[in-house]
Amino acid sequence: MTLLDATASAAARRAILARLRGAAPAQPLPTPDLAPFFQSPFGRGVQGERPAPADLIAPFEAAARGWRAEVLHASPANWPAAVQQVLQQRGCRHLAVGQGFPGLHALTAQLAPQLGHGLTLHPFASPLEDWKPQLFDQIDAGLTCAAAGVADTGSLVLQPGPGEPRTLSLVPPLHIAVLPARRLYASLAAAWSALQPQADMPTNLLLISGPSKTADIQQVLAFGAHGPKELVIVLVNDLQNDSEVCA
Amino acid sequence: MNTPHTKPVHEAPLTFVDPRHFKANTQVAVDDAHLRKSFRSAMDFLQTKRAAHFGTAQGALPPDGPAEVRDAKTAFETLRRQGEAIRQYSLSKLPDLLEQLDAQLTARGVQVHWASTPAEANALFLAIAQQHGARGMVKGKSMVSEEIELNHRMAEHGITCLESDMGEYIVQLAGERPSHIIMPAIHKTKQQIAELFAQHIPGTSYTEDVDELIATGRRVLRHEFRDAKIGVSGVNFLVAETGSLVLVENEGNGRMCTTVPEVHIAITGIEKVVEKLEHVLPLYALLTRSATGQAVTTYLNVITGPRRVQGEAPELDGPRELHLILLDNGRSQAYREADFRPTLQCIRCGACMNHCPVYARIGGLAYGTTYPGPIGSIISPHLMGLDPTQDLPTASSLCGACGEVCPVGIPIPELLMQLRHAAKHEAEPGHAPLAGQASARDWKEEAAWKTWAKLSSSPTLYRNFVGLAGRLSWLTPPWQAGWTAHRTPLKPASQSLRARLKGAGLE
Ligand code: SF4
Numbered sequence: 001m002t003l004l005d006a007t008a009s010a011a012a013r014r015a016i017l018a019r020l021r022g023a024a025p026a027q028p029l030p031t032p033d034l035a036p037f038f039q040s041p042f043g044r045g046v047q048g049e050r051p052a053p054a055d056l057i058a059p060f061e062a063a064a065r066g067w068r069a070e071v072l073h074a075s076p077a078n079w080p081a082a083v084q085q086v087l088q089q090r091g092c093r094h095l096a097v098g099q100g101f102p103g104l105h106a107l108t109a110q111l112a113p114q115l116g117h118g119l120t121l122h123p124f125a126s127p128l129e130d131w132k133p134q135l136f137d138q139i140d141a142g143l144t145c146a147a148a149g150v151a152d153t154g155s156l157v158l159q160p161g162p163g164e165p166r167t168l169s170l171v172p173p174l175h176i177a178v179l180p181a182r183r184l185y186a187s188l189a190a191a192w193s194a195l196q197p198q199a200d201m202p203t204n205l206l207l208i209s210g211p212s213k214t215a216d217i218q219q220v221l222a223f224g225a226h227g228p229k230e231l232v233i234v235l236v237n238d239l240q241n242d243s244e245v246c247a
Numbered sequence: 248m249n250t251p252h253t254k255p256v257h258e259a260p261l262t263f264v265d266p267r268h269f270k271a272n273t274q275v276a277v278d279d280a281h282l283r284k285s286f287r288s289a290m291d292f293l294q295t296k297r298a299a300h301f302g303t304a305q306g307a308l309p310p311d312g313p314a315e316v317r318d319a320k321t322a323f324e325t326l327r328r329q330g331e332a333i334r335q336y337s338l339s340k341l342p343d344l345l346e347q348l349d350a351q352l353t354a355r356g357v358q359v360h361w362a363s364t365p366a367e368a369n370a371l372f373l374a375i376a377q378q379h380g381a382r383g384m385v386k387g388k389s390m391v392s393e394e395i396e397l398n399h400r401m402a403e404h405g406i407t408c409l410e411s412d413m414g415e416y417i418v419q420l421a422g423e424r425p426s427h428i429i430m431p432a433i434h435k436t437k438q439q440i441a442e443l444f445a446q447h448i449p450g451t452s453y454t455e456d457v458d459e460l461i462a463t464g465r466r467v468l469r470h471e472f473r474d475a476k477i478g479v480s481g482v483n484f485l486v487a488e489t490g491s492l493v494l495v496e497n498e499g500n501g502r503m504c505t506t507v508p509e510v511h512i513a514i515t516g517i518e519k520v521v522e523k524l525e526h527v528l529p530l531y532a533l534l535t536r537s538a539t540g541q542a543v544t545t546y547l548n549v550i551t552g553p554r555r556v557q558g559e560a561p562e563l564d565g566p567r568e569l570h571l572i573l574l575d576n577g578r579s580q581a582y583r584e585a586d587f588r589p590t591l592q593c594i595r596c597g598a599c600m601n602h603c604p605v606y607a608r609i610g611g612l613a614y615g616t617t618y619p620g621p622i623g624s625i626i627s628p629h630l631m632g633l634d635p636t637q638d639l640p641t642a643s644s645l646c647g648a649c650g651e652v653c654p655v656g657i658p659i660p661e662l663l664m665q666l667r668h669a670a671k672h673e674a675e676p677g678h679a680p681l682a683g684q685a686s687a688r689d690w691k692e693e694a695a696w697k698t699w700a701k702l703s704s705s706p707t708l709y710r711n712f713v714g715l716a717g718r719l720s721w722l723t724p725p726w727q728a729g730w731t732a733h734r735t736p737l738k739p740a741s742q743s744l745r746a747r748l749k750g751a752g753l754e
Pocket of ligand 1: 537592593594595596597598599600621622649652653654655657
């Protein structure tokens with residue numbers, strides 16, 4: 001059995017760095033000024049006034065649909081019913097959700113009549129290894145809450161963590177994401193700068209635009225390559241509310 | 248232990264992967280009408296997609312052109328300047344950034360390994376696999392793993408590497424190599440793919456329905472993601488300040504490989520690092536638009552460390568172990584000379600090959616290198632030495648399209664010319680030679696040029712020579728080495744231009 005040879009790696013590290021140091025310019029170039037980027041359409045909403053989320057709903061929806069995501073509108077009161085409808089329409093029987101999902105209580109109440117009668121709610125409560133086969137072979141929908149939405153590109157920003165494992169938005173064939181409208185930003189750059197953590201990065205940060213896709217066979221676009229075949233975004237208009245749905 | 252879900256993959260022999268056969272390969276490729284059609288239509292498709300964002304590659308922007316075209320060009324220029332500045336800045340601090348990255352990753356529990364050569368990188372893969380008793384790995388798309396021939400080297404030790412990017416999977420089933428860095432199976436028709444699947448995947452019948460073919464690939468590979476102990480991936484960007492690995496993809500196989508297996512091994516070249524997270528933004532905007540004409544990909548995946556188990560609420564998924572292998576493999580040679588350093592600015596978008604008239608006609612396999620097309624011709628000489636790759640920089644009309652579309656402003660045509668020069672001449676005093684420097688040096692050619700220089704510098708000699716050549720022009724052989732293979736023979740005119748002008752009283 002070969003053991004990981006730390007000395008070989010350390011020697012390579014020394015050699016590579018020595019080669020680079022021997023050639024690197026004495027003075028590095030000045031730090032690039034990204035102002036032109038942030039002032040361009042790509043950086044909409046980073047500097048100056050942030051466009052009102054109310055004005056971003058329509059462009060977000062159009063862009064997300066462009067990536068073949070479905071967008072449903074809901075109110076802070078009826079979003080659980082919207083989720084329920086998505087499940088019913090598709091005949092889903094097994095829904096997985098993170099333990100930290102903020103609306104878990106309201107959702108369970110809404111789904112109560114079906115629970116035990118053809119629908120099972122699976123809280124993601126133990127390590128993936130404990131129920132991998134089930135997650136892969138049985139669960140037909142995963143529910144998450146988005147950390148942000150990007151209007152210009154119709155993208156969702158997800159910040160998976162202990163309360164919302166990353167496989168929820170990856171393994172089940174249907175991914176349902178709840179997005180509170182007040183989390184809409186104009187550009188990816190704007191969402192990014194609003195979300196950028198002060199201290200450490202989370203272990204995983206995702207930008208998701210539509211369901212999984214590929215054009216690897218003769219440039220023909222096909223959906224559901226490896227990730228979800230369908231992405232449904234439940235856009236909750238919480239702009240009149242005091243508190244966030246997914247707080 | 249894993250149950251195999253497909254027939255075992257037999258890795259194709261590597262013998263045909265040799266840039267020394269480049270000239271012969273081009274002949275075969277040009278004669279293959281199907282191949283040319285596949286590439287032509289694929290290149291047209293990709294060019295159109297890119298043009299929707301950035302305008303076409305042709306010429307300077309017309310001052311009175313339509314507003315959309317002007318806006319597209321302006322958007323491209325703004326972004327490109329930013330992208331170029333970020334890449335140049337990162338390279339100017341490369342050793343510092345790598346050390347910072349190493350420290351940040353290590354602090355987050357990532358095991359960082361360094362490899363000067365492909366052999367060292369493969370030894371690392373092998374050791375990690377053996378440590379975990381793994382007999383297989385599931386792989387996301389990674390050109391650097393192609394560069395080190397990971398699949399073949401692991402197969403020698405009984406370890407199967409299964410490609411999971413749809414295009415890579417198809418190419419692997421066919422026992423071939425990727426012919427494009429973004430769309431690996433671009434040279435294959437759906438009929439060929441249908442046959443491959445029917446032949447190799449148990450329980451699959453022939454179908455040309457693309458959705459069905461993808462569904463088959465999905466079904467097979469899901470089992471692999473579920474059961475594999477080790478997932479392998481490449482990296483698009485590394486962020487030194489935060490210790491993050493950034494992956495860009497559409498399919499989700501990259502997320503699978505980096506999330507589901509217990510162990511994730513990422514491999515990438517040392518040049519991929521940037522300093523700040525925000526530096527990724529302009530580069531990502533350039534990458535997706537230049538590659539496939541998308542404003543964003545389905546997934547942008549920022550990974551910062553393995554699953555965190557400390558604390559009150561432990562994470563429930565993600566790899567328990569995360570390794571990053573940083574590979575040099577000749578990159579430090581490109582770094583050494585300021586003239587060649589821009590080669591390392593590359594973000595591997597593939598736009599240069601999509602717009603290259605040579606690549607479009609011969610396809611990616613003819614190059615016999617991991618990276619084909621213009622980027623391949625400027626990077627391969629550093630990865631493999633100039634000796635086997637000396638013909639690649641000559642495979643260009645220097646039309647400039649590659650430099651025109653490159654999103655990070657790499658002067659590809661200039662680099663091609665410098666490599667041509669390096670292949671023919673010894674290094675200048677004070678400069679270390681490139682591997683294989685002057686390997687294309689030809690004494691006969693040099694002697695011919697020297698004679699020519701002598702002749703042209705003496706009017707008497709020159710006049711005598713021209714007169715003699717004109718009189719003896721009937722002696723010119725109809726067959727002239729490589730020249731007459733595709734062109735009419737060169738023949739001196741019976742009278743020199745000067746003599747004709749004189750005759751016409753125009754001198
Ligand atoms: S050289 Fe430029 S155009 Fe070619 S792949 Fe690299 S970044 Fe893209």
